[in-house]
Amino acid sequence: MADPGDFLDKKSEASKKAADFLLTNRHYNSSVHCYYYSCFQKIKSKLLILYKESELEQDQRRQKVPSHVFYLNKIDKELADIGANERDLFFFIKDLNTLKRLRNQADYDDIEVKGLVA
Numbered sequence: 852m853a854d855p856g857d858f859l860d861k862k863s864e865a866s867k868k869a870a871d872f873l874l875t876n877r878h879y880n881s882s883v884h885c886y887y888y889s890c891f892q893k894i895k896s897k898l899l900i901l902y903k904e905s906e907l908e909q910d911q912r913r914q915k916v917p918s919h920v921f922y923l924n925k926i927d928k929e930l931a932d933i934g935a936n937e938r939d940l941f942f943f944i945k946d947l948n949t950l951k952r953l954r955n956q957a958d959y960d961d962i963e964v965k966g967l968v969a
Contacts, residue, residue, distance in 0.1 A: 856896030
């Protein structure tokens with residue numbers, strides 16, 4: 852039986868390839884969008900190894916938080932629970948939140964994400 856996260860792993864790789872292409876061609880807003888979703892898809896695929904999707908959805912509804920907040924918090928907790936290096940985990944989550952903020956700006960604000968940021 853296929854790993855339930857395989858499809859999302861493939862989507863994550865495709866999103867990263869698209870982001871690399873967009874970045875190379877100086878489409879910074881779109882590249883940030885694709886990099887963020889590549890990370891989000893990879894996180895969700897790894898959580899699907901540990902949990903059924905229905906369990907994750909039920910847990911998210913119970914917590915009453917948006918899906919992206921839920922999955923970022925969930926991966927943070929899972930990595931902490933398995934003993935991930937505290938400093939590395941801090942910077943991993945900080946970088947994910949920065950990418951999320953930039954993705955929101957790139958998608959919804961009247962700004963252009965600059966090349967050094969992307």
